Amino acid sequence: DIQMTQSPSTLSASVGDRVTITCRASQSISSWLAWYQQKPGKAPKLLIYKASSLESGVPSRFSGSGSGTEFTLTISSLQPDDFATYYCQQYDTYEVTFGPGTKVDI
């Protein structure tokens, strides 16, 4: 199984901050990586797919980069609506795996 790790596990930030979350895979997954945002009591929402492609309707302040085993999600200017938990997910295989999550709070 491909293991995913994320850092940090928690991130305290302020509105307007530039925020970066890192995700690492235990083996190369090419660019088969997605990022999701989840708010309490809600289903996850797709932000980024194929490592750097922005999902339709997602604000351009979100961006993704990386390939192989190391990936990043960047929020260029944190907005009040962005306080949430973020998960990376590999889909190099049908047996997908998620990272443990990064909680972004105030």
Next chain:
Amino acid sequence: QVQLVESGGGVVQPGRSLRLSCAASGFTFSSYGIHWVRQAPGKGLEWVAFISYDGRNKYYADSVKGRFTISRDNPKNSLYLQMNSLRVEDTAVYYCAKIGVYGAAGPGEIDYWGQGTLVTVSS
């Protein structure tokens, strides 16, 4: 618009069975693979199972292999998860989740999620 609506959750004793359903609408159900993903209270996302668009290929997490069975009925636009020999650690919100890749084009990102159904395994 795409909708995925899960049902069938509830409280069940350890060792018993439960069947979850997911009703899909707003897209050509028979053309997309679907995952079940769960989330224990206060925890992260855990993949459970995947079924291909035509139902021929199924994959399971080691934690549920041999106990859970994923299936689909394309004419009814429905997905199912039969859960047997339930354990306390199966307690979670269960989401059905559609991939964004058409047909047999390979694994894809999850582009739509249902709102989830809560399964509580407790004596």
